[in-house]
Amino acid sequence: MLESLQNEQVKFIASLQRRKVREETQLYVIEGWRFVAEALRRNAPIKKVYVSLKGKQFEWRELREELQERKIPFEETDERVFRKMSATEEPQGILAVVNQTRYTWDDIHIDGKSVVLVLDGIQDPGNLGTILRTALAAGVRYVCLTSGTVDIYNPKVLRSTMGALFSLVLLPDLSPEAVLSFCCKQGLRLILGDTKGRALYETNVSSGPLALVVGNEGNGPSLTFQREDVQRVTIPMAQEVESLNVAMATGILLYEIVRQRDFL
Structure with missing residues (x-):
């Protein structure tokens, strides 16, 4: 049993709360009984589990x-x-150290x-986690994340992901140019979430491979994606509401695509 606060394992796991250490070691920490159980269910590459048995026997x-x-x-x-x-602040008494899974375009x-x-x-952690969970529920498997996310x-x-990241192919820290190049080479139709676009409900997205681009909470998408050949779509809103939370908006956009394609 680990009982010393000076133990090197203890210090190392505490250090994984810093992004720099996570990047150097290619490890990260998950916490909670449901989260660890979900990691096991989805065959996450768990390195080691630590538990404090105050309860939950x-x-x-x-x-x-x-x-x-x-x-x-x-x-x-x-x-x-x-x-x-x-x-x-109120730990549940179980955590796991997990190996990061690195994907490439070939995946x-x-x-x-x-x-x-x-x-x-996307800059808000809660928004990103909710989007990833929603994406998996909507049948999406591949997610590209640009630098700055x-x-x-x-x-x-x-x-916030509630374990969704274990079943997604995630490519982080990409340049918008690299994403655009990949989409063009693969013949993906680009759809851009934009408040000035055409109503998604009036846009046919029922067939063919596509990429849905969702931009930063405050500034919107990069200029790279604001091209004439990229189709802009929006969610019609009543009562003079200008915009929605990006996680909510992404969910609505994805499920309209699901509705038209009858994925589920």
Whole structure:
């Protein structure tokens, strides 16, 4: 059992709350019973699990059996040590260190029904996590994130995804130019979420591979995506409402695509 706050493992896990350390080690931390169970269910590359058994004895017995079956190492800690490793104010008593999964363009396989989601400079962690969760629920598998988008392994992003990132092919830190080039080479029709666009409900998106681009909360999409050959669409709004939260808007756009294509 880990009982010393000076233990090197404890210090290292606490350091993974910093983006620089996550990038250097290609590791990140997830917390909570549901989150760790979801990681196991979705076959996430878990490196090690740490648990503080103040409660949840029944849950731990079941989870421990699964960890043993999969030969995933685990270790118990006392409550003080666990609090030092945790990034939450009220930790649930379990966390896991997970290997980052790195994808390339070769991992994106386009067919006639493909929908690629492009997130251009999304900065709020809660928005990003909610978008990723919604995208998975809407049948999207591939997500490109441009430079300037919040780190996908930020603890707040991770909590908001509720495990969705384990089933998505995520390509972060891309230039808008690289995304645009890939879309053009793959024959993807580009649809840009824009308040000045045509109503999505009046736009035919029922067939063919496409990429939906959603821009920054305050400034909108990069100029790179504001081309004449990129189709702009908007969500009609009543009562003189000017715009929606980007996560809400992305969900509406994706599900209109789903409705027209009858994915689900």
